[in-house]
Amino acid sequence: MAPKGRCRGRKARTIPPPAAAHPPPPPSVEGVVTVADLTEELLRSILRRLAPADLLRAALACHHWRRAASRVLPRAPPLLGYFFHPQNTVKLPPSLEPTDKTHYSAVFVPLNAASPRLSLDLAPTAARGLSIQDVHLGLVLLLHHPRPQSLLPRILAIDPASRRRRAVRGEGRRSDRGWVMEREMCMIKVLDTVPRLPKDTKWRMACTWLSDIDYARTGKVFVKTWGYGLYSFDTETGKLECLMMTDGKEYGDPMYAYTLSWPLEFLAPRD
Amino acid sequence: MEVDKGKGEAEETRKVAEADRDTVTLKSSDGKLFEVSKEAAARLSTVLAGMIAGGSIDDNGTDLKQIGSEALENVVDYCNKHANSIPSAALISSSISFNTAPFKEPEEWERKFVDRLSHDALFDLVEAANFLGMERLLDVTCHKISEMMKGKSPDQIREVFNIKNDYTKEELEEIRQELAWAFYDD
Numbered sequence: 001m002a003p004k005g006r007c008r009g010r011k012a013r014t015i016p017p018p019a020a021a022h023p024p025p026p027p028s029v030e031g032v033v034t035v036a037d038l039t040e041e042l043l044r045s046i047l048r049r050l051a052p053a054d055l056l057r058a059a060l061a062c063h064h065w066r067r068a069a070s071r072v073l074p075r076a077p078p079l080l081g082y083f084f085h086p087q088n089t090v091k092l093p094p095s096l097e098p099t100d101k102t103h104y105s106a107v108f109v110p111l112n113a114a115s116p117r118l119s120l121d122l123a124p125t126a127a128r129g130l131s132i133q134d135v136h137l138g139l140v141l142l143l144h145h146p147r148p149q150s151l152l153p154r155i156l157a158i159d160p161a162s163r164r165r166r167a168v169r170g171e172g173r174r175s176d177r178g179w180v181m182e183r184e185m186c187m188i189k190v191l192d193t194v195p196r197l198p199k200d201t202k203w204r205m206a207c208t209w210l211s212d213i214d215y216a217r218t219g220k221v222f223v224k225t226w227g228y229g230l231y232s233f234d235t236e237t238g239k240l241e242c243l244m245m246t247d248g249k250e251y252g253d254p255m256y257a258y259t260l261s262w263p264l265e266f267l268a269p270r271d
Numbered sequence: 272m273e274v275d276k277g278k279g280e281a282e283e284t285r286k287v288a289e290a291d292r293d294t295v296t297l298k299s300s301d302g303k304l305f306e307v308s309k310e311a312a313a314r315l316s317t318v319l320a321g322m323i324a325g326g327s328i329d330d331n332g333t334d335l336k337q338i339g340s341e342a343l344e345n346v347v348d349y350c351n352k353h354a355n356s357i358p359s360a361a362l363i364s365s366s367i368s369f370n371t372a373p374f375k376e377p378e379e380w381e382r383k384f385v386d387r388l389s390h391d392a393l394f395d396l397v398e399a400a401n402f403l404g405m406e407r408l409l410d411v412t413c414h415k416i417s418e419m420m421k422g423k424s425p426d427q428i429r430e431v432f433n434i435k436n437d438y439t440k441e442e443l444e445e446i447r448q449e450l451a452w453a454f455y456d457d
Contacts, residue, residue, distance in 0.1 A: 038394065042401055045409070048419040057453045060425035060446065062437050113422055116452035163451045266446045 005010035026148055043068040052078030064221040070267040077262035081110040083132055086249040094206050103145050106132050118160040138261025161260055183235050184209035188238055198230055216257035298332030299340040304346045311354040317404035337402050340396035349408055377411045385415040
């Protein structure tokens with residue numbers, strides 16, 4: 001974990017100005033303080049406030065910033081967003097009409113404004129007809145959909161962060177992303193806040209269920225429904241969010257959390 | 272804020288008065304004097320609190336050689352505004368950052384306070400806050416500077432902060448292999 005920098009004041013009092021481990025940048029004209037004159041300690045307390053994606057962009061500004069950024073990196077691989085295959089809206093119960101099961105190419109939903117808009121479309125048709133099998137160590141593993149029965153499956157591994165791809169042969173086996181979350185919550189009360197869901201308790205229990213836990217350990221769980229869409233529920237904040245796409249399709253299940261391959265080589269401490 | 276010291280005032284009277292004064296006088300590197308509430312100074316700055324407790328406050332103006340008059344004026348201005356503001360929930364509650372420590376969100380008036388500053392004044396102020404051990408002001412100024420980096424590409428960040436790119440072409444190419452997305456302005 002990065003140092004918390006709580007001793008800023010004390011340090012400044014005893015050693016003015018705080019001696020940086022590296023030669024200070026040349027003083028700027030007319031004694032005006034610019035960002036280049038800030039000590040690494042100050043720069044770190046600024047960079048520490050950035051979301052990981054912004055922090056990595058800032059680290060690319062110059063070597064001085066890279067050094068400062070490398071000391072305030074988050075320990076866990078940063079989550080950038082989610083990949084999933086959108087699906088058509090399921091008909092409301094009790095309709096037993098078959099729903100259109102068209103296979104759509106995977107899309108990416110960035111976590112926040114700082115996150116990059118990643119894509120699996122490295123070539124115009126690269127990800128078409130492919131289905132995500134797993135997301136692991138910054139790689140998205142795809143198989144043909146539907147999967148051919150005869151040969152050993154050909155797995156396409158795409159790294160959307162570096163925009164590289166390679167094909168690997170072998171048996172696709174899911175990584176073990178299971179984890180235990182122990183928290184007691186009254187889901188009835190939570191679902192009461194959704195206006196569209198049926199009011200009848202039994203009916204509602206029949207058409208809503210916890211489908212998944214966010215692999216990125218954000219404390220979120222996903223609630224799937226029969227005909228009412230997919231919801232994410234944040235167990236930390238108690239916020240329930242309907243996951244709807246702008247084109248009327250629904251978010252697919254499972255939701256593949258995408259985290260960067262971590263730690264990054266270029267931010268490894270060198271000095 | 273600048274104070275004209277009465278020259279005719281007797282030295283003795285002043286010394287007696289000092290103990291009861293509720294303000295302290297600070298002197299910038301270029302010799303300008305500023306008066307600030309003793310209570311606010313002690314509460315907001317660990318360094319000034321130490322000086323007040325240790326009796327090293329000079330009534331003719333405590334020398335702060337590292338701080339220019341513009342930055343010191345902003346420091347004093349901040350202290351006075353802080354003394355007048357009612358702490359709201361934002362001061363107590365904290366938002367969880369993506370990285371590590373939780374940071375207190377600046378209040379509305381603090382936001383306005385740093386928003387009106389030029390880049391140079393802002394960087395001067397962050398150094399002054401650091402020197403004086405003013406944790407809250409340091410939080411507010413660092414927050415403002417980090418806001419200026421958000422959502423920008425490395426090129427844009429260099430432009431805003433006037434940074435010289437000292438990465439070599441080869442280095443950038445190597446990083447691009449690992450982190451292509453970070454170069455794009457999307």
